[in-house]
Amino acid sequence: MAGLQQTNSEKILLSWVRQLTRNYPQVNVINFTSSWSDGLAFNALLHSHRPDLFDWNAVASQQSPVQRLDHAFNIARKHLGIEKLLDPEDVATSCPDKKSILMYVTSLFQVLPQQVTMEAIREVEMLPRHTKVAREEQIQVHHQQRFSQEVSCFTFLLLSC
Numbered sequence: 565m566a567g568l569q570q571t572n573s574e575k576i577l578l579s580w581v582r583q584l585t586r587n588y589p590q591v592n593v594i595n596f597t598s599s600w601s602d603g604l605a606f607n608a609l610l611h612s613h614r615p616d617l618f619d620w621n622a623v624a625s626q627q628s629p630v631q632r633l634d635h636a637f638n639i640a641r642k643h644l645g646i647e648k649l650l651d652p653e654d655v656a657t658s659c660p661d662k663k664s665i666l667m668y669v670t671s672l673f674q675v676l677p678q679q680v681t682m683e684a685i686r687e688v689e690m691l692p693r694h695t696k697v698a699r700e701e702q703i704q705v706h707h708q709q710r711f712s713q714e715v716s717c718f719t720f721l722l723l724s725c
Contacts, residue, residue, distance in 0.1 A: 574666070575688050577596075577666070577669060577670065577673060578593065578594075579687065579688045580673060580678065581593045581605065581609065581669065582688060584612040584613070584676075585608040585609060585612060587612070588608040588611075588612075588620070590604050590608075591604045591605050591608045595662075596662045596665045596666050596669065597659050598658060598659055598660070600655060600660060601655060601656055601657055601658065601659075601660055602629045602632065602656070603629045603630075603631070603632025603633035603634075603636055603652070603655070603656070604624060606632075606636035606640075606672075607620070607624070607632055607635060607636045607639075608620075609636075609672055609676065610639050610640060610643075610644075613676045614643065617639055617643055618635070623635055628656075629652075629656040630652040630653060630656045633650075633655050633656055634652045637650060637652065640671075640672065644672070644675045644676075645675070646668075646671045646672065646675065647671075649664070649667065649668050649671065650664055650665075650668050
């Protein structure tokens with residue numbers, strides 16, 4: 565579980581994301597893995613910057629995670645010039661690849677307003693570590709029950725998150 569430690573740049577990036585998505589009650593980004601799998605965080609980031617591009621409620625309530633992810637990636641490509649670096653199906657899992665999410669969020673960070681408050685950074689530093697671990701363990705148990713053939717692969721992914 566030592567891999568759960570965050571670098572300073574990850575803390576700043578997570579602080580930035582949480583600051584921009586604070587007004588979206590359906591979004592609670594606490595990491596760079598499972599917090600992104602439903603597509604809401606990507607759409608909230610985009611909507612917080614350009615609310616004129618799409619109806620948040622329509623995207624949040626009527627689309628599947630893969631559709632929401634595809635929507636966000638297409639909006640980012642069309643309006644911000646960010647290439648579609650991720651496949652929605654690869655992100656719409658219980659534990660998407662952390663490095664891939666970090667790479668894409670960093671691309672967004674480079675083109676969206678980047679003001680991060682000290683309050684937002686302190687908030688990230690205060691996120692309880694045990695809550696993250698407990699959530700990831702719950703995900704692992706769920707997958708062991710439903711997908712026993714994938715247990716070894718999932719454990720590897722969980723440990724690398």
